[in-house]
Amino acid sequence: xxxxKEPISRRDRPAKPALSxxxxxxxxxxxxxxxxxxxxxxxxxxxxxxxGPASLYVYVANTAELHAAVLDRLLGEVDLTGRDSEQDWRxxxxxxxxxxTRVLFEHPPxxxxxxVARPSGENYLxxxxxxxxxxxxxxxxxxxxxxxxxxxxxxxxxxxxxxxTQGHDPxxxxxxxxxxxxxxxxxxxxxPAITAHMPALISGTMPDRIRWxxxxxxxxxxxxxxxxxxx
Amino acid sequence: xxxxKEPISRRDRPAKPALSxxxxxxxxxxxxxxxxxxxxxxxxxxxxxxxGPASLYVYVANTAELHAAVLDRLLGEVDLTGRDSEQDWRxxxxxxxxxxTRVLFEHPPxxxxxxVARPSGENYLxxxxxxxxxxxxxxxxxxxxxxxxxxxxxxxxxxxxxxxTQGHDPxxxxxxxxxxxxxxxxxxxxxPAITAHMPALISGTMPDRIRWxxxxxxxxxxxxxxxxxxx
DNA sequence: ACCTGAACACCGTTCAAGT
DNA sequence: ACCTGAACACCGTTCAAGT
Numbered sequence: 001x002x003x004x005k006e007p008i009s010r011r012d013r014p015a016k017p018a019l020s021x022x023x024x025x026x027x028x029x030x031x032x033x034x035x036x037x038x039x040x041x042x043x044x045x046x047x048x049x050x051x052g053p054a055s056l057y058v059y060v061a062n063t064a065e066l067h068a069a070v071l072d073r074l075l076g077e078v079d080l081t082g083r084d085s086e087q088d089w090r091x092x093x094x095x096x097x098x099x100x101t102r103v104l105f106e107h108p109p110x111x112x113x114x115x116v117a118r119p120s121g122e123n124y125l126x127x128x129x130x131x132x133x134x135x136x137x138x139x140x141x142x143x144x145x146x147x148x149x150x151x152x153x154x155x156x157x158x159x160x161x162x163x164x165t166q167g168h169d170p171x172x173x174x175x176x177x178x179x180x181x182x183x184x185x186x187x188x189x190x191x192p193a194i195t196a197h198m199p200a201l202i203s204g205t206m207p208d209r210i211r212w213x214x215x216x217x218x219x220x221x222x223x224x225x226x227x228x229x230x231x
Numbered sequence: 232x233x234x235x236k237e238p239i240s241r242r243d244r245p246a247k248p249a250l251s252x253x254x255x256x257x258x259x260x261x262x263x264x265x266x267x268x269x270x271x272x273x274x275x276x277x278x279x280x281x282x283g284p285a286s287l288y289v290y291v292a293n294t295a296e297l298h299a300a301v302l303d304r305l306l307g308e309v310d311l312t313g314r315d316s317e318q319d320w321r322x323x324x325x326x327x328x329x330x331x332t333r334v335l336f337e338h339p340p341x342x343x344x345x346x347v348a349r350p351s352g353e354n355y356l357x358x359x360x361x362x363x364x365x366x367x368x369x370x371x372x373x374x375x376x377x378x379x380x381x382x383x384x385x386x387x388x389x390x391x392x393x394x395x396t397q398g399h400d401p402x403x404x405x406x407x408x409x410x411x412x413x414x415x416x417x418x419x420x421x422x423p424a425i426t427a428h429m430p431a432l433i434s435g436t437m438p439d440r441i442r443w444x445x446x447x448x449x450x451x452x453x454x455x456x457x458x459x460x461x462x
Numbered sequence: 463a464c465c466t467g468a469a470c471a472c473c474g475t476t477c478a479a480g481t
Numbered sequence: 482a483c484c485t486g487a488a489c490a491c492c493g494t495t496c497a498a499g500t
Contacts, residue, residue, distance in 0.1 A: 019484095042474060052485050054476075063474065115392045116343065120413035125422060128414075132424035146431030147443060155382075158389035161346045182351035183359075191356060193363035200377035200457075208458055212378060220451030226431075227439055250465090273493060283466050285495075294493065 019049060021059040025069045032070060037109040040070065067113040072121025074110060077103050080130045089137035094214055096130060097156055101210060104160035111160035127153075140222045148221035155213055163206075250280060252290040256300045263301060268340040271301065298344040303352025305341060308334050311361045320368035325445055327361060328387055332441060335391035342391035358384075371453045379452035386444055394437075 017023060027048050031040040042063060046053040060066045079099040082092030104111040131152060135145045180202050188195040204212075248254060258279050259271040273294060277284040291297045310330040313323030335342040362383060366376045411433050419426040435443075 041472090043472080052487085053474075054485050054487090057475075058484070112343065112347065115346070115389060118393070118407055118410045120410040125413060125417060125425065129422045129424050132428050136424060136428070142428050143431045143434070146428045147435065147440065148447075149428075149432070150440075151386075151444060151447060154389050154393070155386070158346060158385050158392075161389075162349070162385070176349055179349040179351040182356060186356060191360045193360050193367060194356065197363050197367070197373050197377045197380075200374045201380070203374070204378065204457070209378065209381075212455065212457055213382060216379075216382060216448065216451030216455045218451075219455055220447030220449075223454075224443065224447045224450055226435070226443055272491085274491080283468085284493075285466050285468090288494075289465070 019051065019055060019059065021069075024049065024056060024059055025066070025073060028066060028070050029073050032107065032110070037067065037070070037107060037113070040066075042066070064113070064117040067110070068117045068119050069121065071110050071114050071119050072123045074103055074107065075100075075119070075121070075123035075127055078123070078127055080126065089134045090218065093131065093134040093218075094211075096127075096134065097152060097214055098210070100127065100153070101156045101160060104157060105163055108160055108163050111157050111163075114157050115161055135221075138218075138222045141226065143226035144221055144224070147226055148217070151217055151221060152214075155217060156210075159210065159213070250282065250286060250290065252300075255280065255287060255290055256297070256304060259297060259301050260304050263338065263341070268298065268301070268338060268344070271297075273297075295344070295348040298341070299348045299350050300352065302341050302345055302350050303354050305334055305338065306331075306350070306352070306354035306358055309354070309358055311357065320365045321449065324362065324365040324449075325442075327358075327365065328383060328445055329441070331358065331384070332387045332391060335388060336394055339391055339394050342388050342394075345388050346392055366452075369449075369453045372457065374457035375452055375455070378457055379448070382448055382452060383445075386448060387441075390441065390444070 024045060027045055028040040031044065031048065042053045042056055045066075046056055049056075056066075060069070078096070080096055082095050104114070128149060131149050132145060135148055135152075136142075138145075140148065183194060183198065183201055186194045194201070255276060258276055262271040262275065262279065273284045273287055276297075277287055280287075287297075291300070309327070311327055313326050335345070359380060362380050363376060366379055366383075367373075369376075371379065414425060414429065414432055417425045425432070
């Protein structure tokens with residue numbers, strides 16, 4: 001606690017805050033919001049925190065763990081309350097999933113990180129608790145509810161992860177466009193099914209597709225028994 | 232065609248094959264099989280092809296496009312034929328999806344790449360054609376079949392992408408383990424639903440979960456009409 | 463016209479050496 | 482004991498300059 005260094009160095013710049021896991025994650029979130037997750041690198045973080053990259057490894061094991069921590073922080077923004085007027089578990093669950101999807105849609109690289117490094121923070125557990133609670137009101141078996149949770153979260157996460165639009169500038173939107181072009185360019189003789197389904201393959205707004213996916217999963221989950229389940 | 236250089240340099244090493252997109256992708260596939268997709272970098276590829284990295288950009292636009300090409304090459308291994316004895320479209324489709332999943336499971340980084348850079352190569356189109364053909368035999372509407380295709384491929388791709396096991400050495404399996412530990416450590420008072428569903432949340436073998444997911448999706452897809460569909 | 467050496471602007475992670 | 486400078490071993494992509 002006793003100052004060993006010259007007080008002058010203290011006045012030169014604002015007091016450098018002590019490094020901590022919390023402060024590192026806070027900074028990573030700030031950089032991600034301003035410039036995207038890809039800029040929240042160990043080196044950049046160290047620079048921002050006025051230290052060397054090696055120092056960060058005292059508080060986080062590696063980049064994957066850091067990104068998992070950032071994800072959990074973001075999951076705190078998911079709205080878990082249903083509207084009070086809404087009594088139906090299905091619509092409350094839909095609202096939670098829409099909120100979760102919306103949060104991930106703002107940061108697709110984070111959705112991709114979520115597919116690799118499974119989260120396990122407190123906000124993730126809160127989300128899991130809420131989804132299980134709502135889904136169990138369907139009357140489906142415990143096994144169906146438990147396995148169904150994974151499918152719901154996986155579907156939303158994968159949909160957000162696919163939503164590339166790297167810099168959402170229209171110059172580099174070639175990705176989905178290339179697939180659409182390939183589907184259109186297909187020969188009707190060699191690919192009759194693609195030709196027959198052509199308008200529908202690329203139809204639908206994102207909200208419509210997300211709504212339909214949710215309905216598909218809920219219907220499937222509540223009607224498909226888990227193999228070997230005892231109840 | 233006329234030799235301008237000393238013949239001696241020709242004898243020093245085997246003739247350097249002419250660069251081509253095909254040869255680049257072949258080499259990337261070879262490196263991926265031997266050491267994983269993460270080693271199939273532009274620089275490593277250039278080294279392997281005895282040139283500088285800049286030369287590759289004459290044939291591939293960037294790393295994402297290269298990985299998409301590698302994925303399409305791998306998709307050539309997906310078994311699209313159902314067994315002859317099997318007449319049921321559902322079981323034939325299941326076999327195709329299991330084969331697709333199996334191919335991606337051998338290279339999870341490729342599954343992750345597939346979620347980002349949508350493929351559009353010939354083997355991808357062959358797979359799409361086959362899945363649409365089989366799924367349309369369910370009698371579901373064109374819209375349900377078209378949107379259902381996306382869900383089936385997305386589910387299998389995301390499941391493979393999640394299957395991290397980076398170097399499949401047991402020392403770094405902390406990832407899913409951490410989630411399991413977090414679920415177990417949860418307080419029964421604050422997280423009653425997690426506690427109630429606990430055994431089921433982590434139960435099930437991968438084949439059982441994959442089989443159930445397929446059944447959930449097929450049931451949901453064939454029973455959920457697409458909003459605003461005309462047929 | 464076609465190709466590429468060399469440079470630019472970065473990465474993650476480790477470990478010996480400092481305080 | 483705790484922290485970190487500097488190094489190691491890489492990246493993707495571009496562009497001026499060569500053949």
